[in-house]
Amino acid sequence: MTRRIGFTGDVMLGRLVDDRQRSRPVDAVWGTVSDRLHRLDALVINLECVLSARGRQWRRTHRPFHFRADPDWAVPALERAGVDVCALANNHVLDYEEVALRDTLEHLDEAGIARTGAGETIDEALEPAVLTVDGSAEEGDEYEGGEGEKRDDRGLELAVVSFTDNTPEYAADEKSPGTAWVDIDVDDEQTRRRVREALERARESDPDLLVASLHWGPNMVTEPPDSFREFGRWLIDEGVDLIHGHSAHVFQGVEVRDGCPIVYDAGDFVDDYAVDAELHNDRSFLFVLSVAPEKRGDGTTWRPTELRLEPIEIDDCAVHEASSDAADWSRDRMRELSSPFGTAFERDGEALVLSLDA
Template identity: 25%
Template sequence: MTQVGEFDNVGSTATNVADGFTMIAVGDLMMRRPITKNERNGFGDIAEILRSADATFGNLETNIFDIRAFNGSPQAEHGGSYHVGPPELGPDLKTMGFNLLALANNHTFDWGVEGTRQTGRVLDQIGIIHAGAGENLAQAGAARYLETARGRVALVSFAATFTPMSRACDPAGEAPGRPGLATLRLTHCILVPPEMLESLRRIRKSLPDSILGRDDGDRVVLAGATFKTGEKVGYSFEPDPRDIRDILRNVRQGKQFADFLIVTNHGHEPGEWSQEPPDYEQSLAYKLIDAGADAYVGHGPHQLRGIEIYRGRPIFYSLGNFIFDNLQTVEGSDFFSEYGKDPRVDTVADLLAHAMNEQQFQGTEFYESIVTVSRFEQNQLAELRLFPVELGYSERLADRGVPRLAPRPHAEAILARLQRLSKAFGTHIIIENGVGVIRVTSSSGVHSIACSGRTTDSS
């Protein structure tokens, strides 16, 4: 029998917000300059949507500091370019309506510890809550909190794709901790048929450094690559159980001190070419929601992936690029060298245009995204509204990458693609006047299967 004053709900994973609570989530923010002051770029209509929510979230893939006074340096490792923007980006993000940002991604340490610290200081000064990076692993992985009129919101951020030296660690005895990111380490495997695996095993055993008597079971490690048996050739990813343990604890603790919790994962797996999430991600999203997450937001592959509703909570497998501004005036010399360019001859714009072609970001899908608006009533997700945006794929480089609401035909084409990508998850998206709508009610044909909690479409 529960006694008066006994803490009997400390482990509750239930949503606990006031009716009408709204969460807006978008994808990657690769910003190089402020955009809200430009009245010609069409961003104003989107800003009105962003400012309408209780919690507005995005993934910040840009360091923020004044390069003229910067005491750090570009690192030997980078996330694919050295992303940086001026201090004015902070107030610009605030003006847009963002109050929650993820910092755990492959660009966080482009400019080292000092670049990350400077970015955090800018965000702290303007009151934007950020998570995913810290002075050690405990700080990087911890939930951070936003106070809103309808409830306290927590954010837990981690990255499955990251530069090796950017991973944070905790102290061990006399060894101090290391600043960096909260990460989810993955073992990358290549799936091959059994007969192909046997051929690889014979090759490995023929090599001079083969270890006699060693049995690899269902896998073979050859030249640093791990191969294992699968029904068809492809890629598989195995999360590190230690990282999963830490992340689930951070989620559980975050929810104990909040009314609503967002978990966000930055991962490029299996690659930018894929419109489907990696094989580990669905089960991970389920575990996170079971532990207390009210929304799972994935980003990283630079294009949209499907949406799923699990136990009445949204899972966004990727929200693509929200701001994909590649007009940068500063770039590390290593990046020039990687593409055979010379900073004494070639401009940064020359380099970036060449790199974008080499990295195969030329498809329109990399310049199409959505603004997601999740509305909760009686602590249940009642409706998801999806506003399609386009980032000016046909514009010149100086104008490309800034989102604007897509015109009706283009919006419906984006939503049709998202319908197709979400169908595999049993999600039914209705298109109404160029806006996608997911209604999570019994009358809409979306319901939960009791045995698994997975949402299906009965239509």
């Protein structure tokens, strides 16, 4: 049966979000999107904060913002949403120094939430998040094997690697904790070597779907630079099935290469950030990838068939299904930003749908 895997932009649970959550139910941060999250077979997020009650603010270099959430509510909230993977290669995992990063790693591990992109050393930061995405047969599911073939309900094997080009002072090395930092440049030998090492580790699990989650580029930029487009296409050529981009706080266009989607930036999913009246960083989508089984030879392979963009908006430090006006704006904006890539969406209810069938 088809598996539905959700991807979000930045999930920042600190500051005012943390304050609000101390006086409301644990899952209130997911607002009216909670049921949609529960219906997914897996959920991958960029966690834009640390989960800790310890540490002091990073002062070794100038950092204007520091994000930390109380794990007593934040970890249960991630569990309630069904978060399966946290990408940690970003510019906030050392906001409260090493002790808070270590707490974050420990809390996620204890909750059974897979993580990638940060660790005690660069070796750990390069380790992929690997999980089996199970599903249950539902009415209307279609099996694409031949007539008389037995349905294969084995789980889909998902592997996620995570990198960032933000905040090089947070980069892990052989002895120090931090992020899987790279320069977004396909001509850089060290970048190619580091990325290929992570991809090779991910392939050891023989994944059916390989995802690269990238926290790249500056804030409030609506279009990816040529270097990002080149890097994203190179990753697809290296065997990645989906690029999950984030960092700009506003969504960018979607490109398809060889049937594989490149989400250049998924925008924000929940936070307390000031809203730009023109760029609307409070509006984005829940990106849902459908992956279907297909009988080939003696086994079953999986292939992405559809990317569905479900409009959301942030209000009162929580994520909600977008209002009619906000959804209209987001759909029009996504079409405008994706058009230069030759990407055309269909409309299905409030959502935009992109067919990935060859």
